[in-house]
Amino acid sequence: MNIDIRTIHRTTNMPTIAALLLATVTVATIAVPTSRSAASEENPHDILIVANLATKVNVISVEELRECFLKIKKTWPDGSRLIPINSTQPELRNLFRQRVLMMSAEDEQRYWQDQLIRNGEHAPPTFSNTLKVAFSLPGTVSYVFRKDFLPNVVKVVAVIPAK
Amino acid sequence: MRPIYSLLLLLVPFAATSGALGQVTQETSPGGTSAPEYPPGAASATDTPGKPDSTVSGSESKDRNSEVEELKKKIEAMQKQRDADREEYAAKFEQLEKSSIEEGTTQAEAGVSGGGVGFSGFFDTSFMTKFPGKGTPVEHAMSSPLFTIHNFNLMATSQMTDKISFLGELRFTFLPNGEEPYWRTQDATLPRTDTTVVETYAQKTVKLGGISIERVYVKWMPWEFFGVIAGYYLTPYGIWHLDHGSPTRLGVLHPFEINTMVPYHLRPMKVIPDAQLGLQALGRLFPTTSLYLDYAFTLSNGRGPADTVIDYDNNKAVGLRLKLSYLRPDFEIALGGYGYNGKYTDKKVTTKNIFPSYDTVLSYKEYAAAIDFLIAFYGVRIQAEYLHNLVYYGDIRPYDFTIGGYKADFSVDAMYAMLSYRLPLDSLLDGMVLTPYIGVAGEYPYSVDIQYFNAIWCGLNFKPSSWITIKTEVPYLRSTIGSKAGGNVVKMPFNAAYIWSWNTQLAASF
Numbered sequence: 001m002n003i004d005i006r007t008i009h010r011t012t013n014m015p016t017i018a019a020l021l022l023a024t025v026t027v028a029t030i031a032v033p034t035s036r037s038a039a040s041e042e043n044p045h046d047i048l049i050v051a052n053l054a055t056k057v058n059v060i061s062v063e064e065l066r067e068c069f070l071k072i073k074k075t076w077p078d079g080s081r082l083i084p085i086n087s088t089q090p091e092l093r094n095l096f097r098q099r100v101l102m103m104s105a106e107d108e109q110r111y112w113q114d115q116l117i118r119n120g121e122h123a124p125p126t127f128s129n130t131l132k133v134a135f136s137l138p139g140t141v142s143y144v145f146r147k148d149f150l151p152n153v154v155k156v157v158a159v160i161p162a163k
Numbered sequence: 164m165r166p167i168y169s170l171l172l173l174l175v176p177f178a179a180t181s182g183a184l185g186q187v188t189q190e191t192s193p194g195g196t197s198a199p200e201y202p203p204g205a206a207s208a209t210d211t212p213g214k215p216d217s218t219v220s221g222s223e224s225k226d227r228n229s230e231v232e233e234l235k236k237k238i239e240a241m242q243k244q245r246d247a248d249r250e251e252y253a254a255k256f257e258q259l260e261k262s263s264i265e266e267g268t269t270q271a272e273a274g275v276s277g278g279g280v281g282f283s284g285f286f287d288t289s290f291m292t293k294f295p296g297k298g299t300p301v302e303h304a305m306s307s308p309l310f311t312i313h314n315f316n317l318m319a320t321s322q323m324t325d326k327i328s329f330l331g332e333l334r335f336t337f338l339p340n341g342e343e344p345y346w347r348t349q350d351a352t353l354p355r356t357d358t359t360v361v362e363t364y365a366q367k368t369v370k371l372g373g374i375s376i377e378r379v380y381v382k383w384m385p386w387e388f389f390g391v392i393a394g395y396y397l398t399p400y401g402i403w404h405l406d407h408g409s410p411t412r413l414g415v416l417h418p419f420e421i422n423t424m425v426p427y428h429l430r431p432m433k434v435i436p437d438a439q440l441g442l443q444a445l446g447r448l449f450p451t452t453s454l455y456l457d458y459a460f461t462l463s464n465g466r467g468p469a470d471t472v473i474d475y476d477n478n479k480a481v482g483l484r485l486k487l488s489y490l491r492p493d494f495e496i497a498l499g500g501y502g503y504n505g506k507y508t509d510k511k512v513t514t515k516n517i518f519p520s521y522d523t524v525l526s527y528k529e530y531a532a533a534i535d536f537l538i539a540f541y542g543v544r545i546q547a548e549y550l551h552n553l554v555y556y557g558d559i560r561p562y563d564f565t566i567g568g569y570k571a572d573f574s575v576d577a578m579y580a581m582l583s584y585r586l587p588l589d590s591l592l593d594g595m596v597l598t599p600y601i602g603v604a605g606e607y608p609y610s611v612d613i614q615y616f617n618a619i620w621c622g623l624n625f626k627p628s629s630w631i632t633i634k635t636e637v638p639y640l641r642s643t644i645g646s647k648a649g650g651n652v653v654k655m656p657f658n659a660a661y662i663w664s665w666n667t668q669l670a671a672s673f
Contacts, residue, residue: 063452063491072490073449075387081325102492106594109629113672116283117408120320120330152248 044147049158084124085142284317287409287670294663332377392443400501409670418579434550439463459484465505480505503531542585579604596626635667
C-alpha cells in the first residue's frame with residue numbers, strides 16, 4: 001500500500017494525528033507476535049523427522065509416523081523397506097514418544113513385550129547419532145532436534161513443533 | 164478527504180494482522196506437523212524461466228533476461244555449495260565411522276540384516292485352588308490347592324536379510340511326568356505317568372520333563388502385502404490365541420478349554436488347531452491411514468495323531484484368515500475371521516510278512532470357523548470370540564461306550580466375551596497399570612452325549628512394571644452332562660457339576 005506522505009502533511013489535523021498514532025500503536029502491537037511466531041519456527045527443540053536422501057517420500061503425517069515406529073507399517077509408499085530408528089537422547093526420545101507415539105515409556109515397553117511374544121517383533125533400534133544412520137542407511141526414518149540438524153545431509157519429511 | 168486518510172491509516176494494522184495470522188495458522192496444521200521447510204535460495208518448481216512476454220517492451224525484456232541469468236548463476240553456485248557441503252559431511256561421517264567403537268555395520272546394528280540371534284521368552288507360575296460343588300462327581304477330584312508352572316517358553320529370533328527372518332519357540336514343561344488320562348468310560352485304575360529316574364553316581368533322582376515345539380518357521384516378506392511362512396506356525400485366528408503368552412493375556416486361564424470329545428482316543432481337542440505344519444501366505448494392506456487389512460492363507464498337514472511327523476491321508480488342510488483393524492492412539496476396533504477345513508485320519512500299523520500294513524481306524528472331515536471382535540477406547544476394552552466346528556465321520560465311526568453304539572456326526576459351539584477397564588491411575592501408581600476384568604464363556608457340543616460348559620469369572624490384572632504381570636481371578640464353572648436317548652435328553656445322575664476356583668498367577672517376560 002502506497003501512502004503519499006506530502007498529502008498527509010497538507011491535510012493533517014488533530015483527529016488525523018490521533019488516528020495515525022492509534023494505527024502506529026496497533027501495528028507495533030501486532031508486529032510483536034509476528035516476530036515471536038518467526039522465533040517459534042526456529043525453536044531449537046523442534047523435532048525434525050529426517051529420512052535418507054534417497055527416500056522418495058517428502059512429507060509424512062504424524063499418524064503414518066506412529067504406524068512406522070510401532071511397526072504396523074513397514075514399507076514406504078513405493079514399497080521400499082522402512083527402517084525406524086530411535087534416539088538414545090532421553091529428552092528427545094521422551095518428547096517424540098509423547099508427541100508421536102502418544103505413550104508413556106512404560107506403555108511403549110509393554111507394547112514391545114507383547115509384540116515380541118505375539119510375532120517375534122522387536123522394537124526399533126536406538127542410536128546416539130541418528131543423523132549418521134539416516135545418512136548412511138537407505139530407507140531410514142528418524143528424528144533430531146533442530147539444533148542438531150545438519151542441512152544437505154538428510155531430508156526433512158516432517159516437523160514436530162516443540163510446543 | 165481527511166476522514167478517508169484517517170480510515171486508510173486505521174486499515175494498515177489490520178492488513179498486517181491478517182498476514183501474521185496466516186503465518187501462525189500455517190504453523191499449527193492438523194496433526195501438529197508442518198510441511199518441511201523449503202530450502203532457501205533454491206529454485207521453485209513453478210519458477211520456470213520461460214520465453215520473454217512478447218507484449219513487454221525491448222528494454223524490459225532485456226532486464227528480465229539478465230535477472231534470469233543472475234538467478235541461474237546463483238542457483239548453480241548454491242548447488243555447488245550444497246555438493247561441497249555433502250562431501251564435507253560425508254567425509255566427517257566416514258571419519259566418525261572409522262573411529263567409532265561400535266562393532267558391526269550400521270545395517271546389522273539397525274537389525275535390518277546380518278543374522279545374529281536374539282533370545283527372549285516368558286515364564287509364569289500360579290497358585291490354584293478349587294472348590295467343587297458338594298455331591299457332584301468332581302467333589303473329590305482336583306480340589307487340593309497347588310502351585311504350578313504352565314509356561315517356561317524360550318524364543319529365538321533372527322533377521323537374516325531385510326526380507327527373511329526366523330522365529331522359533333520352545334516350551335519347557337514338567338510333563339509328561341504326572342499325566343493322568345483325561346477320561347475313561349469304564350471303571351479302571353487310572354495310570355499315572357512317572358518319569359522319575361535315578362542318577363546312580365550322582366545319588367539323586369530326577370523327574371524328567373519335556374520340550375514342546377510351540378512354533379518354528381522362516382518368514383519371507385518381499386513386500387508388505389505378500390509374504391510366505393514355512394514351518395510350524397500358530398494358526399492365525401482369534402485374539403486370545405494370538406496373544407499367546409501369559410504376560411500378554413489379560414486373564415489367568417483360557418476362557419474355555421475347548422474340548423471336543425472324540426471318544427475313540429478320549430483326548431481333548433481344540434475346536435481349531437493351535438498350530439499347523441505347512442505353508443502360510445500372508446500380508447497386510449492399507450486402504451487408508453490407520454485402517455489395515457490382514458489376510459492369511461494356510462496350507463498344512465491338518466490334524467492327525469502325529470501330524471507333525473506323519474500325515475496318514477492325502478488331504479491337506481486349508482484355511483483363510485481375514486481381519487480388518489482401525490487403530491488410533493485412543494481408539495481401536497478390529498473384526499476378524501478364520502475358516503478351516505481338514506481331514507483327520509488315524510491308522511494302525513501292523514506287519515505282515517515283514518512288510519508294514521496300514522489299516523484306518525478313525526477318519527473324519529471337519530469344518531471350523533472362528534470370529535473375533537475387539538473394541539478399545541479410553542481404557543475400556545471389550546473382546547469376544549465365537550468358534551464353531553463340524554465333524555463328519557466317514558465309513559469308519561468310533562464306538563461310543565456311553566451310548567452303546569457308534570458315534571454320530573456332531574458339532575460344537577464355543578464363545579466368550581470379556582470386558583476390562585484400565586483404571587486411570589497412571590500418575591497415582593507411577594506408571595503401574597491396574598485393570599479389573601470380567602468374562603463369560605460357554606461351550607455347547609451338539610451330539611448324542613451332551614456336555615455343556617458355562618463359566619463366569621472376574622479378576623484383576625496388575626502390571627507393576629513392563630516385565631511383570633500379576634493376575635488373580637475367581638472363575639465359576641458349571642457343566643451339565645447328559646445323553647440323548649430316542650431323541651430326548653436324559654440327564655445322567657451326575658448331571659451337573661460346578662466348581663468355584665481361585666487362581667493367582669505371576670507372569671514374567673524377559
